Structure formats: C-alpha cells, structure tokens
Amino acid sequence: MVGTLFDRIVELECKVNKLEQEMNRLKNEINKMNFFSVYQDWVKAFMNEVIKKLGGVDKWLLIESGLHYIRNDMEMTDEERQCVEDSKRILGDKDIGTICSMTL
Numbered sequence: 001m002v003g004t005l006f007d008r009i010v011e012l013e014c015k016v017n018k019l020e021q022e023m024n025r026l027k028n029e030i031n032k033m034n035f036f037s038v039y040q041d042w043v044k045a046f047m048n049e050v051i052k053k054l055g056g057v058d059k060w061l062l063i064e065s066g067l068h069y070i071r072n073d074m075e076m077t078d079e080e081r082q083c084v085e086d087s088k089r090i091l092g093d094k095d096i097g098t099i100c101s102m103t104l
Contacts, residue, residue: 050087050090050091053090054083054086054087054090055086059083059086062077062079062080062083063080063083063084063087065080066080066081066083066084067084070084
C-alpha cells in the first residue's frame with residue numbers, strides 16, 4: 001500500500017510538472033501575441049503618420065504603384081516618380097530599407 005501511494009504521488013508530481021510546463025508555454029505564446037499586437041499598433045500609427053505627411057491615401061497609392069514599377073523595371077508616370085521622391089525625402093533619415101537607396 002505504501003509503495004502504491006508513493007508511486008501515485010510521483011505520478012501526480014510528473015503531471016503537475018507537465019501542466020506547469022504547458023502553462024509556461026501558453027504564457028509565452030500570450031506574451032508573443034501581446035508583443036505583436038503592440039508592434040502592429042505601432043506600425044499602423046507610423047504608416048498613418050507617413051501617409052498623412054505624404055499628402056493622403058491617393059499619394060500613398062501612387063507611391064505603392066511607383067515602387068511596384070521600380071521593382072519590375074517598368075516606367076512610372078511623372079506623378080508616381082514625384083511621390084516616390086517625396087517619400088524618399090520624408091523618410092530619408094529613417095532606416096526603413098531599400099526605398100531610400102532606390103535610384104529612379
């Protein structure tokens with residue numbers, strides 16, 4: 001009887017340890033989701049500010065299409081070219097990747 005009780009206690013301790021590990025894993029997942037939620041909010045706020053500085057959504061769409069044409073080695077309209085230039089000027093001091101190093 002004592003051996004059986006001891007074995008049962010060991011078995012329950014193992015289950016508790018597994019549950020604690022799973023709980024910690026789930027907490028880590030929640031922390032990751034919270035981090036990306038905050039990151040997503042920051043990116044959205046940043047993009048809204050950039051779009052506002054560039055002159056609105058219409059200008060942003062011209063930039064997107066201009067960048068698409070640059071990537072695909074295609075011709076842009078003068079308005080697209082100007083919008084891409086404006087974005088390079090506005091974002092020139094930010095480390096955002098290839099837009100600031102593109103040649104038009």
